[in-house]
Amino acid sequence: MKYMLLIYMDENALSETEREHCYAESAQLAQELHTKGQFVATAPLHPVATATSIRVRDGKSLITDGPFAETHEQLGGFFLIDAQDLDEAIAIASRIPGAKVGTVEIRPVIEVAGLPAQS
Structure with a gap:
């Protein structure tokens, strides 16, 4: 079964050096999971200041920064x-x-028929 592991933290909790170390540790974990056939994908996200949110209500899109x-x-x-x-x-x-x-939130992924195969 596939699981999404969502990583939540204060984006200012780590110094740049600590963040780079975190990326290196995460890459090492990804390599270990890949070797065991458990790795599907991973990625850090840019800061929330770069986020854009969209809500569609009654056919109209409301786009907000953040x-x-x-x-x-x-x-x-x-x-x-x-x-x-x-x-x-x-x-x-x-x-x-x-x-x-x-915090790492663990959520099982629903497999939906008809989606493209992962590459």
Whole structure:
């Protein structure tokens, strides 16, 4: 089963040096998961100041700068993994460097028929 591991943290919690170290640790984890056939995708996100949100209501689009909601922690990145069960997903999520300073939300992914195959 695929799981989305959403990494939330205060985007100012890490210095630039700490952030680069976090990226290196995340890349190492991604390589290990790839070797085990569990890696699907991962990426950090640009700061929330670069976000744009859209809402469509009654056929009209409302576009606003910034994230959907103001929070203490922001969505900073993700891992998409393939794990046998929630316990295995939790074990992997606990190895994500962002879990040390923020929160990793684990969500099972719904597989929808008819979508393009992943490359």
